[in-house]
Amino acid sequence: PEDRCVVLVLDKSASMSGRKIEMARASATGVIENTRPTDMLGVLTFDNSFQWAADIRRVEDGTALKKLVAGIESDGGTQIWPALAEAYSKLQPVNATYKHILLLTDGISEAGDSMKLAEQAAAERITISTVGLGRDINQPYLEKLAALANGRSYMVPDPEGLAQVVLRDVVQHT
Secondary structure, three states, X not given: OXXXXXXXXXXXXXXXXXXXXXXXXXXXXXXXXXXXXXXXXXXXXXXXXXXXXXXXXXXXXOHHHHHHHHOOOOOOOOOHHHHHHHHHHHHOOOOOOEEXXXXXXXXXXXXXXXXXXXXXXXXXXXXXXXXXXXXXXXXXXXXXXXXXXXXXXXXXXXXXXXXXHHHHHHHHHO
């Protein structure tokens, strides 16, 4: 089977508090549960700055990854572009057939050089999909970013449909 590497880029800014962060954690957990032990997965969280909740690694049984995801709390501002750039730079050298970034956010952020990054990613065969969480989202930004990086863009106003959307996306892009 071909190697897959997925990086979940998870918005944990203050605007994500409550239901949105729960939705994001639940999606990340769902992705972990639907990977193969040989797949690689990383979880990058961001607010004003970014940090790896889990470095890119083989999933194995997923227990350690799920623990790390469960501990993600919301706080701070929103800077999407530096987090995307970080995910991209760490994913680039990974030796995998499919490389996919899944951005979970409400998308309220300064765009920075996101669009240029999306075009570079597409040229390197790295796909980026975006999931807009909640009702208060920057839909045009999220749609354009995904389109440029050959991914998909989804708007999920409430938690019910979220897990399905996320799993379907990862399957389609890997």
